[in-house]
Amino acid sequence: MLNLLQDEIASGGSRVIAVCDDPATTDTRPLRRQQVEQLACAKAGEAVRTLGRDEDGVASILIDLSCLGRQHIGGLFAAVKDLAQEGPVDLQIAYSLARFVKPPVQWSTAIRRIAPVNSEFAGWTAAPDNPIELVIALGYEKGKAIGAAEYLEPGDTWLFVPTSPEDKYLREVQAQNKELLLERQTKQLGYEVLSPVDAYHALLSLVRGMRNVARPILLPFGPKIFFGLSLLVAMVIDEAAVWFVDGENTSSSDMGQPSLHSVIMGCRIEPVRESAASG
8 A cells, every 4th residue: 555655655755654562663674765663653643643734724644544453543543633623634544455364263252351442432422321322343253243232232233244355255244243134134234345435424324313312332343444434433423432342363453465455535624523412
């Protein structure tokens, strides 16, 4: 993905930051003409919050979700949310679809932690007694989706099912979530991984419809592009919370090989959000 942006990065004088778990360093190996900074997530968030703006007062950033851990994605989007409080942000979200790799036979269903990805995306409601309404984007993590649904005991549950050129992935998603799919046959929506704008509007419309009568919780398993879209929706709708499930077999990054398919979605984030009170 970064190779596609080399010329734009070099000509625009942009910073390139690799988010990592290790102590911050500066990579001495340039990416063609551009040096890559290696920063811990907290430091990368600080860099986002202090981004400069152009002559029109707009800050610009591109985040490639492909190899970022979900908690790192949550941290960066929290920083973007803070940045947008001061003025408009042009955000581009990049995603490279991984080649299908069959999950391990001995896949643990253990859940060590289930909670909002961070405090910025914990959701807000004036009606805490409203029931939870759960939106799950399915992946092929065995037992994670149904385990999370049983833990949260929602009043209702909607499922988003991914389709992509990697057809084997959909079959594995269906196999690993067979029970949940049978239970929620009338509460399923398909989304195309490489059409994130359509997926965003479908999710936004669904959450808008439930926020006045329920507390929406978004649980985006599967392709990380939907995790990013869920965070965008939560930036728009205060009541929406984005949760993260951690457990064995939950890796911090995608270890698979990239496919030939990738997508970049652009949006402008303004310092205004919706709430139920504002309609």
